[in-house]
Amino acid sequence: MDSNETIVTGQIVHLRKLSKKMMFVDIIANNDISDSQSEDNNCLRKNLVFKFWDLASCMWDKTNRGDDKLHHGDIVQFHGTWHKDLFSVRDYTFINKWSDISKDNTAFKPIPPINNKHKSTQESNIPCKYFVNTGKCETTNCAYLHETNSKKLKSSRNNYVQERIQRRILEHEIQFDDESISSEKNGLHPATKRCEEFTNWLVNQYGDDYLRSGIILDVAGGRGDLAFELAVKRGYNCQIVDPRPQKLKRWQVKLLKKNPDLKSPVHHTRMFDKDFFQNVNLDVKDVKLIIGMHPDEATECIIDIGLLYCIPVSFVPCCVFSALFPNRRLSSGDQPTSLPEFIQYLCEKSSNIQIKSLPFIGRNQVLFSMPNSNNFYKEGET
Template identity: 35%
Template sequence: MAKRLEQRAKAAQLAGDSSDPHSKIDKAQRSRIFCDWLVDILGDEHLASGTGVVDVAGGKGDIPIQLWIQRGIPTTLIDPRPMKLDKYNRKLVAKAQAADGRKMSPQLLRCLDDETLKLHKELFTHCSILVGMHPDEATEAIVDAAMTLRKPFAVVPCCVMSRAFPNRQCRDGTLVDTYETFVRYLLKHPSIQSAFLPFAGRNQVLYLFDYDEGQRASAKIVDTAST
């Protein structure tokens, strides 16, 4: 166990995560921690605005449970696989329904692609944010869709899926075949930022909340250089 923690610490530090691996919470709590982070930064009111949060490739329903059932923040799941709640989450839904009639969030049994964006234009046009917790094949699709719509997004990448996407390359031509190159590949906008969440496993969140932030920073650098 000690050796594994040491290896995790070294790998995390190389990726920029300086937190102590001994202090990290079990990965079973990652969806709760991710949602806590979203609420802390953006607030319940903002997340609940419009059509609410769009959660992509979260087939177990953990994000809708945390946001809608626990906090009352409208959340729509996008996943071609039917939602599969575990026993604990089913109890939470039953409790919420008994208390105030709150049923489980809606789900679109679809992949996130151009056709889905067109068919459900109102949902995506008015959503507050697109999110994905370890969305695997859908990770890049979330980033691309959000940027196309100029919507905020937050994703926690996990699997690289290099066999499914063998032609991915970073801007410098490096093949995307490791977690580190995958994260670099996803930095498609100058305003994308990253943070590390306090749970074990892949815990780096890439997020973009303000599309003009990068432009303002560049303008400030130019102004400073010209004075």
């Protein structure tokens, strides 16, 4: 324990989760809760922060999932250090959980901090982002504008969304060395175009002849948008692997009706595992590529089975699901809980896995291997 480390105890009255990197917690000593709505509210409160980049890799899961998840009303003992008026948490233990002390099982009503700022002319013209997004704001004496005119509110919401889109575009553009990516012709595409862009990239990367030489397996294909692009629009033998049945969109149904020669891709309604090929009576040698667009829990299966049978893979990871896979470990011994850590974990499985950024907004990094690598395993692996 750090010599400067101390302990603070109180009841959680407000939680603010900014991201997977930081979370703020406001507590009030249990015997002061009755006075928490007074003007001295901010004096009674203690402000705590979880800086997850400085904590053990399992701490984010602990605070947000499972039996140790923090809830409003919980009485908790926090261990950490003070930095001016802010307490940095290292770990915590429960004194009492709200679910145990609540008499009638009612939810604890959060107590947000009182905003003592007086509205200035300049501040009153700035829209409240909470009110713009949800139509309500729980901040007491909020210093920002709450527009009640429905037309102006709609306009504010549209402007807010466009500003966020522009910020995301700028964040994505730094992934590309080619300056022309920001031009109108070659710019970033919306997330709705991700399957089309992924298909274009697959054709350019692997070549038309190679993709037509066998079967492409689209793992966790969901509604089948990616397989539809490859099988129906491009004519490749792309088959879906997903326990959920395929659900075509209206425009896809119309396209198939107008073109009776076109057929929906084959759909295998089962899980993708090492016994998949035997269960569906499919020759492994006929499979030329395993792909996935945001395949969720099946992401690791794609690369593991590709490595097992020496089949090239190409997939775009999305969610980490670290709580579902607690045994994952980086070479450093840490558990991967963020997407960059998860991508690093997947790349550590083989030295032949490459990374490329695709030109669409959202999680757009594709991990892939090429068919000219006879052995996808790391040196020394068997």
